[in-house]
Amino acid sequence: MITSFQQALGAARDAAAMQDYPQGALYVVATPIGNLADITLRALHVLQLADAIACEDTRHSQALLRAYGIDKPGGAWLAVHQHNEAEAAHKVLAALQDGQRVVYVSDAGTPGVSDPGARLVAAVRAAGLRCIPLPGASSVTTAVSVAGCVAHDAQHGGFEFVGFLPTRAAARRDALQQLARQRGCLVLLEAPHRILDLAQQLQAWGGRQVTLARELTKQFEEVATLRCDALHDWLRADARRTRGEFVVVLHPDAAPADGDERAHAAADTLQLLLQELPLKTAVKLAAELTGQPRNVLYEQALQWKKAQGGASDPA
Template identity: 45%
Template sequence: MSVKSALYVVATPIGNLNDISLRAIQILGHVDVIAAEHVQNSMHLLSHHGITVKNTQLIALHQHNEKNAADKIITFLTAGKSVALLSDAGTPAISDPGALLVQRVLEHNFTVIPIPGPNAAVCALSAAGIANPHFLFYGFLPAKSGLRRRALTELAAFPYTLIFYEAPHRIVECLADMVVIFGPQRKLVIARELTKLFETIHTCTLEEATIWIDADSHHQKGEFVLLVHGTQIEKKSRISEQTQNTLNVLLNELPLKQAVKLTAEISGENRNALYQLALSIKTDLPTQ
């Protein structure tokens, strides 16, 4: 049974309709209201699993009406009703509508209950074969090339796996910008149509990716997850041993940014180079 005056954030399949949890099916069959990104899409999912919604109110909640829909849902919760939030695919509020609603519900002191399940970024990462334990999920890049390149530039030096979502009509331009900013030899995993009939997971360099994507028009179809390998940090840099020792000592006593700032002032070394060295040192430090 569902909890009164609670919002359930329910993850739904990203392709294969059977990728849904038993708990999600149970919750969807008992809530008073279902707020869906597209009601027809959600009705198809509910019908597939035999979930009856005869006594359930269905409303739309998408990027263009989220504020107004949130007001309506607060009214439902105030009346003691239970509400389930669904996006078209995957986990709501992760590069999908829902974050504003969750924020509003929490501000009104109602309960938010996550029902975990499919997520395209984690799905792709699990099958990418990337050993780096750290990753940064960015989501969708800006649609315009200038803004996209600026965003990529800010991420270029990160040693973490970078995870992006991209739409089929922008994939060619996006990869071209990545070659310019990250360089042609940076490794990449392209995951498309995950859990669907034409699921593809392809590993290559960024230079090879532009060739691969142009080689077959089918390669440009479907929703994409792009996993870019983090930049390789030189553990032994040209920074003097004395400066490295100074940075090590300060990192043991101060936050990273402050340690880098002081080391730069003491040594005269480039602050960006010291920052990258500090990140690599922190990564190598044993956990307490």
């Protein structure tokens, strides 16, 4: 593996060595999310120049650099992860104030997006020191680029990065109910042990399109687009589909017609009432407040309860 990147190290020096790489600066470097060949030439050059490497997992990052033929002494490594980011920032600041070039890498992808790094950057900037970004791999933009999300109007273009949902059931349910009201593109991250739970809850989103991207850039990469209410069955049809790390891209919701707009408003009202009242009471009040048919609202409430793993025919 080391030999295969020797030419890349030479190319990195040829392509990037003429640029300025000031001392006493933090270099925030994106690393591959799976495929080692996705490293940039400038990242390779800066990793070679670095006096110190700050990273989430020193063992993981040491193995990564060695795969490229880059080796750093033990004293060059600083552990900076989500549990010690604030305290470890002081060590990084000391190194920067000593004139060192410090590179920060997360375990994979672009630091500070869903990985640690934001607190470190904030501390460095607050100290009046320079942060230099080196762009590269990101699971978020990689998934969005192949999702084919098309906004239905100018107001709902682009995408919102949500990241990981709360782990507690109630907070997770509330977060999804809030997100369901948004019509723009949403990007979530999910772990393999929670993907089926998420898919079950997304059944309530009906025909809205969702793109599921797993194991991006790796050997078993898979990208599939289907309806939200079909995702759970699709995952259960093949156990391999629940393995790996997931990016979930929820496509923009179609612009509702006038009648649909009223139905959306009624659904929002019903969701709020269900948080505080029994199902039948919530349905009755929602129908009275919005003028929507009670039986339609009742069926909608049952679908939500079923998607959340609740009783299918509540009293």
